[in-house]
Amino acid sequence: MGAKTLYPDFDDLPKVEGQPQGCAWGLFDKNGAKDIYGTLNFISPETVKAAAAEVEHGVPVSLNWALNAIKFPLGHRQAPVHTPFALPSDMGIKGLHGFDDSLNFNTQYSSQWDSLCHVTHSHSGETYNGFVPTVEKLSSTSTSTKDENEALLPTIDRWHARGGLVARGVLIDWKRYAEEVKGEKSWHPMNGYKITVGNLEEAAKHFGVEFKAGDVLLVRTGMTNVMENPTPEDFAKMAEAKMAGVEGSERTARWVWNKRFAAVAGDSAAFEAFEYSKDTGLELVLHKYLLTMFGMSIGELWDLDGLSEACKKTGKYSFLLTSAPLNHPGLVASPPNATAVL
Secondary structure (H helix, E strand, O other): OHHHHHHOOHHOOOOOOOOOOOOOOOOOOEEEEEEOOHHHHHHEEEHHHHHHHHOOOOOEEEOOOOOOOOOOOOOOOOOOOEEEEEEEOOOOOOOOOEEEEEEEEOOOOEEEEEOOOOOOOOOOOHHHHHHOOOOOHHHHOOOOOOOOOHHOOOHHHHHHHHHOEEEEEEEHHHHHHHHOOOOOOOOOOOOOOOOOOHHHHHHHHHOOOOOOOOEEEEOOOOOOHHHHOOOOOHHHHOOOOOOOOEEOOOHHHHHHHHHHOEEEOOOOOOEHHHHEOOOEEEHHHHHHHHHHHOOEEEEOOOOHHHHHHHHHHHHHEEEEEEOOOOOOOOOOOOOOOOEEEE
């Protein structure tokens, strides 16, 4: 029995007190222990073996944007500081000289996974499965997965207990589809366009993509290329605070859950489309559903341009996807260290 039939659809999820319909808290709990993996549970040994069979051309593609790709200020997220230094001469290793280095960076400055601790309910401080992260808990240096249940948090480093992420990935290359199929030659990823469920389905049909339970959905808008090499026109669009992405709505959340995706990621700054307003602020609907309700991690600012070219060349938009986040306790986010193999 696969994940598609093993777990209920969005509208049939058991009601969780105090939460809207579509909350999966408790669904993956086992033997009295609260689950910390969320929709990674949709990945099974069978889906991993099937993902390995996606490798047909032996073409690996890194999906990791340079950590220092953004050359302009990014609010509270500081640019990385790389400090190389020569090894001290008194190390006592005869005839050997060399270098070390240190790297200080915000884990969400470039390509990243949002862990299930990234977003909480403002009224309760709860995140996925009712966990309540605090700075003190996240600062813990424990690497044990055998702590008391209350001490566990669904941070991104916990993935290593599962061997990281190995799954089938599928690319919806919306930028290429918009430009080459829909004829939108003036497509710009900072136009605030909302990619609907219908859009995703029509693009999937065009690219020959069949969604399967346990997949990781990747959506390309062309954002990283613009942010790495912004023109004056691009900066003007940035000032409008609008970014294209997947439509943030309950309708989209229902579709994502019912497809049983293990995770989602894109090259935009939030995966979902948004438009900031001084009057209404910024509402990220999918972040609330995916991260806090489903337990589904969101990847942002992934470098999908090389994957786009590889998929076009091979005519294949599904592939083996691996990701090994940083293994440090308490990580709210991490570079994905992701690779696609076609």
